[in-house]
Amino acid sequence: MGNTHPGATSPLGMVSACAYSGAYPTGYGLYSKNTEGVPEEMFDRLQASGFTHFQQSGTGAIRKYYNYVRVTPMLQPLDELGRSWALTEEEASPGYYAATLDTGIRCEVTVGAKVAVHRYTFPAHSSARVVVDMSMGGLAVELGRTVPLRAQVESMGLGRVQGTVVMEGVPLSVYAEVDAPGWRQMLWYDRRLIDGGTRLDLDSIRHTNLRPFGMLFRGGARAGQTIEVRLGFSLRGCDQARDNLRRECGDGVPSFDRVRSATRLRWREHFDKVQIDGGTPARRTVFATALYHSLVKPCFADDESPFWPDSGPYAFDICTMWDIYKTQLPLLSALAPQRSADLLESLVRVCEEEGNFPIGYRMARGADRFFRQASALAHTALSDAHALGRAEIDWSWALVHMVDDLRRMYGEDFYEHGVVHPITHTLDLAYAYHCTARVARALGDRRLADDLEERGRGWINAFDPATGLLRDSEFYEGGKWNYSFRLVHDMAARIALAGGDGAFLAKLDRFFGFGADPVKQPGPRPSPAEMAAGYALNRFEGLNNEPDMEAPWAYHWAGRPGRTAEIVQSALTWQFGTGRGGLPGNDDSGGLSSWYVWASLGLFPVAGQHQFLINAPAFERAAVRMPEGELIIETSGHREHPIGAEGLDRDVRAQYVQEATLDGKPLHATHLSAAAVHRGGRLHLRLGPEPTSWGSGNRPPSLSDPPPPEEP
Template sequence: MGNTHPGATSPFGMVSACPYSGAYPTGYGRYAKNTEGVPEEMFDRLQASGFTHFQQSGTGAIRKYYNYVRVTPMVQPLDALGESWELHDEVAEAGYYAATLDTGVRSEITVGAKVAVHRYTFPEHRSARVVIDLSCGGLGIDLGRTVPLRAQAESMGYGQAQGTVVMEGVPLSVYIEADTPGWRQMLWYDRRLIDGGTRLDFDSIRHTTLRPFGMLFMGSIRAGQTVEIRMGFSLRGHEQAKRNLERECGRDSEPAFNVVRTRTRARWREHVGKVQVEGGTTARRTVFGTALYHSLIKPCVADDESPFWPNSGPYAFDVCTMWDIYKTQLPLLAAIAPERHTDILESLIRVCEEEGNFPIGYRMARGADRFFRQASALAHTALADAHALGRAGIDWSWALVHMVDDLRRMYGEDFFEHGVVHPITHTLDLAYAHHCTARVARSLNDGRLADDLERRGRQWVNAFDPATGLLRDSEFYEGGKWNYSFRLVHDMAARIALAGGDDAFIGMLDRFFGYGADPVKQPGQCPQPAEMAAGYALHRFEGLNNEPDMEAPWSYHWAGRPDKTAEVVQAALTWQFGTGPGGLPGNDDSGGLSSWYVWASLGLFPVAGQNLFLINAPAFGRSVLQAGDSEFVIETSGHRETPIGVDGLDRDPPVQYVQSATLNGEALHTTHLSAADVHRGGRLHLKLGPEPSTWGHQLRPPSLS
């Protein structure tokens, strides 16, 4: 379950829109909350009670998601609000979604960065209506409902209305324009119309006192006649929501739906066009395009929209979570969306300034850090990489102040005092963050600070047990000591020596990836605890659904065996991804997993925090990455097209190995490039063959020691 949705989105846009069933986790679909095995169905059909706004993309394990401001086209009485109707004839395109409800209403939605436009085509009816439910929020699972704390709704005359709901401490305002000729416009409460009322105010709402409320437009309609509902959103009040609507919808004669759809489609074309591939089967190209699309949905970057600080500038949310995106997605955005990447980092610095810490996860809700158990101090990696690239637009002296301060928060205080902390994985995080911060400090000529940070950064070794070469026993978040033991630390040479040298380290990796082992039976629906415990006890690679495992295949590079990386990565690209439902091997996690797929298909892997890319055999014969104003070309000779599992494979296709490489015409004997090499543009040529070679066996990627 990738936990993505087919609703309308805009690149890094604040607003998304999707049919709403209440299912976990995005509000779309049929499945209940599940973290192990095959998910159980909540419904026996694909259905919707309307169309909501603001969804996560690919995340899991959180009970409350947005799904605010439900819009429902109806030919039934208002009493039927909340019923669900089966969806038919779904169409999903970049920036556009359409489906037909069982009631015969054809529903189309498009979104811009801060607006949504709905278009409904009704059957003939004397009392059709479009109902807007401002009280909707969250999911239809246990403890999944989000209840507004305060709310206000106002009917402002013909075809205009506005409302604000305070959800999880955030005031979300919407300004609405309705193109519904001759229809009545009314407020409603508890599924009853308020005749003649123009305003609703709720100063305090509780779960026990909540009754649905909102506004509606209703009247007679001819068969095939359409109505258009235009909605501008803001976290800073109605007036800004109205300005957002006017800015994105325009005021010309063309319907706003067409204007917004065309502009959003153009934005998607511009963003997705930053990566071009040649060759590949239809299925492989489809999965690659989908992965690139998913990589560009989140985080949301809403300029001048922070509800928590009054200043202008970018406000990034749905950083859900840094644990998911710092390894793969942020380096991808740094290359193909550098301005938005800078905006995200600038927003993280502002969060730290305003709220006291860099977030591990940051949603559109009060409380920056709800994910501290996952990891510590991850923003430091992205900031260090951006500084190494000379990224403008950030006050680096001020950023360094916050990077240093953040190292002492939460588990960081114990690390500062003792050089080790449990959960033991946080020792690795904090040591790595000290190393990254030291790089920034030294470049800013603060040598004394850099020396101290580097000294503490070497304490990563305290996390490992010299007797086993693995991490010490501890608690682990979504994994175990084997999953986390192959992190790409900043001194891989010393880490491999700690494991007993190249051969011992390669043997550990081979065991982890199941070389020579029997196939593992996957758990089914509602697996018993004993079955899950037996699976975890195998200490095996869980697949790319588990973030710690994303970088593990690339550990072979530091042991001089990039051919082994090629085998594991190409097996993952072949078998773990497909074009249909279930085409992702686990949560897409805001695009983190999809970004891994993009990089792996290009034959590159970014080592976050080290200004480094690793090289591997690509999945396409030729690729072009538009990095800022430059083009980085990856071309091959000897490349063979290989199908993927969705094409009906019954055995592994042959692995392709790098035999030799050149960079800009010069022989390249190393298996790595600096990030600067990629970002300044150039031409990487890889000669491929069907047998492992000695390329990369001698010259290893850099290590601190």
């Protein structure tokens, strides 16, 4: 279950819109809440009670779910609001979603950066309706509802309504225009019309006294008549919501096609930055879909922070840094560098205002910051951005916050004892110290850098020298083996701690199951004993766990990049597909899809270490428009691989890099600096069916490596 949805989105935009069934976790689809095994269905058909706004993309159990402001086209009385109708004739493309309800109403939605536009085509009916439910929020699963705290709705004249609803401490305002000539408009509360009422104020709403409320437009419809609903959103009040609507939709004219075309153009501008040649149709489809999912989140709402008054970037749906900092943030840095810089500026501002860098950050006030997952992950992204030299951030001020944040939460115990449990936080904090030291050294504060770097060596305290693995501890969504092969900043010392190349490779091979029997996958509602038996195998879980995403590349530091090729190409071939279940786990706001993009290109960013690892790519040729020039990755000897069911009767053996050149010069190393990748150039990889010694003696750098000789 990838947990994505097919709704309308804009690249990294604030608003999304999708059919709403109440299913987990986005509000779209069939499935109930699940965290283990095969998911169970809530419904026996695709259905919707309307179309909601603001959805997560690919997340799991994050406890709070948006789906605000439900718009429902109806032929039934208002009493039937909340009923679901079957969805047929679904159609989806970037920035657009459409379906037909079994009432015969054709429904289309598109979005801009801060607006949504709905278009409903009605059958002939004497009393058709478009109902806007401002009370809507959350899912139709246990503990899934989000209840507004306060709300206000006001009629502003013919075809114009505005309102604000406070959800999880955030005031979400909407300004709506409805093109429905001759139709009446009314406010409603508890499914009863407020005839003649122009304003509705509700305070101190609770679960016990919540009644649905909103606005309604009603009138006769002729066959094929279209009604357009335009919604501008803001986190800073109705006036700004109206301005956002005017800016993207114009003034009082049908604008569905205009907004859809503008959003489609924005998507095309992002897609055009990556061109691929070769690949089967299914593989090309999966790649394009992965690129799309990589650019849906985070949400950027410039000048919209509800928590501070200044203008500037504001980002939410960072769900979470644990999911995206290794794969998606490096991809944004490459393909959307200004947005990448805006994200970091927003994170610095959050730290300034709230006192810490969040691990996760939703459209909510001060809750669910996901501290259990990890510690101090923003430091990695900030260090990489500083090394590339493009983010226009006050780095001296950012460094102050980076240093202060290292002492918060688990950081205080790490500072005092050099180790902290859960033990994975020891790895996080040591890595963050290392990343912060790089920024301090670059800014000329050598004394601070030396102190930070010394504490950064505390990663070694997380490991048991007797086993070469992490010490016993609690682990978040994984186990000791999953986390033991993280790419620390001193992999040479890490391998030595495990007993050298041979011992380290033996542990890696065991983790990835080389020579082992196949693993039986759990079905619906697996028992605790069944899950415990699976975890006890201490095996690679197949990319559905965040630490597993980087583990295949640990072979590079042990001189066996061929093993990386086997694992990565197997994952690309067998774990992704074009149908339902085409992702091996939660897409996690695009973190998994970003892994697929990088792996298909034959590259992997080592976040926080300013380098990329090289592997055999999935396509014959790719051209990526990097910030400073075009990077061309071309191959000779490439052989097409099918994916999924395509490959059941075909030879899908791995291909290996035999030799490499960069801009015509031999490249003996299995890595490139991030600066070199961002500059662009021509990387040529000669591939073959058997591994060679390429890269075995020129390994990626480690902190304990001797410094390179000075240039004469």
